[in-house]
Amino acid sequence: MFNQAPFSCRVEWGIRGAREAAERGDIIIIVDVLSFSSTVISALRQGAIIYPYPPNLDGKSFAEKIGAEYILGRAEAAKAGKPTLSPVSFKKKHYNKKYVLSSLNGAFCTWMAAKVPALLIGSLLNASAVASVANKLRLQSKANITVVPCGEQWNEVREHENSLRPSIEDYLGAGAVLSYLEGEKSPEAEVCIGAFQNAKEKITELIWECGSGRELRQKGFEEDVSHCSRLNIYEAVPILNNDHFVSAN
Template identity: 75%
Template structure:
């Protein structure tokens, strides 16, 4: 059976990886660069409270239950000036307000692995900071760390095909975080770190030109791609507390 059990630091893809990390009771770092992770980080930086919720359940009904606003899709919300899955849509006006955020990848993976000892949100924009918090928690709890790049979902899946589309932005985000983590690393993590170090001098350009980046740009969200492609610009580290994210100390 495939596993990375001899190692302290591991990497697992998508929903399956999130489930396996949860079953092992690892510390989990969810990485969805474009853009659930980057949006949660940016929202918390301005003091908003984010409740993650899977897209296969009724997020609007859940929002009523917790007294929050349900975040709409990018294009729909942008027309009426509401915050969206776009990280640049949050600002100081959203401080202390509550939002339910649903997404196919980051929110779903968070939901699946929500019962772990600690669940953190990482991206390129907070890579060193999220690793620092994870290192501290690892020392305190004596628990291993799994980084989960979420990837994307194919939109035209045919019979007998997988839905997961591995994405380079999440792989590079995971590699950035892994490069700062302490402990014995699996071969899979070493390769991911190598990819990040090779890409680091051109990280902005690669995120801009990757398939996911082009997709967002073609839909008019160039600002999102620029925002998410930066390295270590924020110290905010979201950690799941019961049903919502708070900023880790």
């Protein structure tokens, strides 16, 4: 059976990887660069309270139940002047307000892996900071660490096809986080780190031109792509506390 069992720092893709890491009892770092992870980090930095919620359940009803606002799609929210999955949409005026955030990738992976010793949110924005927190938690709990690049979903999936679309922005984000983690790395993690280190000097250009980056830019969200490509600009580290994120540092 496939596993990375001998190693304390691992990398696993998507919802399946998140579930298996949770079943092992690992510390999990969810990486969804464009844009769930970057949005949660940016929102936490502004003092907003984010409740992750899977898109296949009724997030609007959940938001009403807890007295939160359900986050709309990018275009719809932009017209209404509300915060959205766009990380740059969160401002100081959103301090201490509750928001329910659904997404096909990052929120879904978070939901799948919620019951673990610690679930952290990582991205390029906070790669060093989230790794520092994870290193401390590993020493305290003796648990292993799995970094989960979420990837994207293919549209119009045909019968017998897998819907996961691996994405370079999440792979590079995972490599950045892994590069700062302590402990023995699996071969899969070492290769992921190597990809990040090779791309580090041109990471902004690579994410700008990658498929996911171009997809967002074509929809008018160039600022999101630029923002999410920046390395280690924030110290904010979201950690899941029951059903919402709080600061881990």
